[in-house]
Amino acid sequence: MNAELPDRAAASEEIVVFKDVVKSYDHRPVLDGVSFTIRDGEHISLCGESMSGKSTIFKIIAGLVQPESGEVRVFGRDILNIGEREKQKHLQNIAMQFQSGALFDSMTVNENIMFVLDETRHLPKKEKQGRIDHLLKGVNLLSARNKYPYQLSGGMKKRVAVARALAPTPRLALFDEPAAGLDPVTSARIVNLIKDLVAEHQMTIMVSTTDVQLAMRFSTRFILLKNGHVHADAPWPELRDSDDEYARKFLSRALNA
Ligand SMILES: Nc1ncnc2c1ncn2[C@@H]1O[C@H](COP(=O)(O)OP(=O)(O)O)[C@@H](O)[C@H]1O
Numbered sequence: 134m135n136a137e138l139p140d141r142a143a144a145s146e147e148i149v150v151f152k153d154v155v156k157s158y159d160h161r162p163v164l165d166g167v168s169f170t171i172r173d174g175e176h177i178s179l180c181g182e183s184m185s186g187k188s189t190i191f192k193i194i195a196g197l198v199q200p201e202s203g204e205v206r207v208f209g210r211d212i213l214n215i216g217e218r219e220k221q222k223h224l225q226n227i228a229m230q231f232q233s234g235a236l237f238d239s240m241t242v243n244e245n246i247m248f249v250l251d252e253t254r255h256l257p258k259k260e261k262q263g264r265i266d267h268l269l270k271g272v273n274l275l276s277a278r279n280k281y282p283y284q285l286s287g288g289m290k291k292r293v294a295v296a297r298a299l300a301p302t303p304r305l306a307l308f309d310e311p312a313a314g315l316d317p318v319t320s321a322r323i324v325n326l327i328k329d330l331v332a333e334h335q336m337t338i339m340v341s342t343t344d345v346q347l348a349m350r351f352s353t354r355f356i357l358l359k360n361g362h363v364h365a366d367a368p369w370p371e372l373r374d375s376d377d378e379y380a381r382k383f384l385s386r387a388l389n390a
């Protein structure tokens with residue numbers, strides 16, 4: 134039993150369940166029997182070296198990648214066996230910020246976020262704009278609201294992508310390396326914005342990262358991937374103090390970096 138988790142989590146609803154999930158690319162298994170359970174309100178860090186399969190796991194949760202075998206349930210639904218229409222509905226319950234952070238090139242920053250809000254929430258326009266202002270302020274981009282993606286730096290685009298992912302405040306939010314490539318100040322700002330919104334709306338979040346410092350700020354629990362498996366699944370102090378040499382090294386190397 135996980136000491137860091139409140140009892141509430143033990144009894145609460147399963148949000149994401151992976152059972153023996155296998156996914157290969159070009160006959161090379163990336164996920165080779167991955168199992169874990171995430172419950173309502175948990176904050177999880179998905180850790181592992183680069184190419185360990187973190188992004189692949191997110192894409193499977195979002196129904197964008199189909200594994201060869203295993204079971205995946207999200208909000209209790211078997212998402213590997215649902216139709217296209219149901220899949221679209223499914224996607225509306227998940228906020229995603231992918232590593233590539235693709236924005237719509239033909240829309241301004243403000244329009245990019247408004248588009249997502251229009252798709253998923255039925256709020257008065259004024260309230261939507263208020264939410265956008267709050268988000269853009271959080272990522273320090275209010276002054277860039279009327280700019281197009283080609284006018285932004287890579288770091289700015291990433292910040293817009295994070296703001297856009299959080300805009301509809303769905304129950305489950307997936308952040309794929311949200312701070313990679315950002316300077317420490319911007320990275321801290323994004324972490325705080327995500328934490329505030331997640332607390333405010335009681336979202337369940339998964340954050341993928343190779344950055345242990347960032348992971349510690351986000352999460353109650355680490356899921357550490359290695360060789361296509363869940364190598365460890367525990368709160369970080371437990372990993373740090375464990376006999377597991379790989380987990381200890383992963384943590385300490387990153388902490389001393
Ligand atoms: N669409 C794809 N086609 C072929 N190989 C892929 C594809 N997506 C991911 N991979 C491979 O799967 C492995 C894991 O990738 P990924 O899930 O992106 O890991 P991570 O996010 O941990 O860096 C990598 O070796 C990557 O090259």
Ligand SMILES: [Mg+2]
Pocket residue numbers: 184187188189232309
């Ligand atoms: Mg990745």
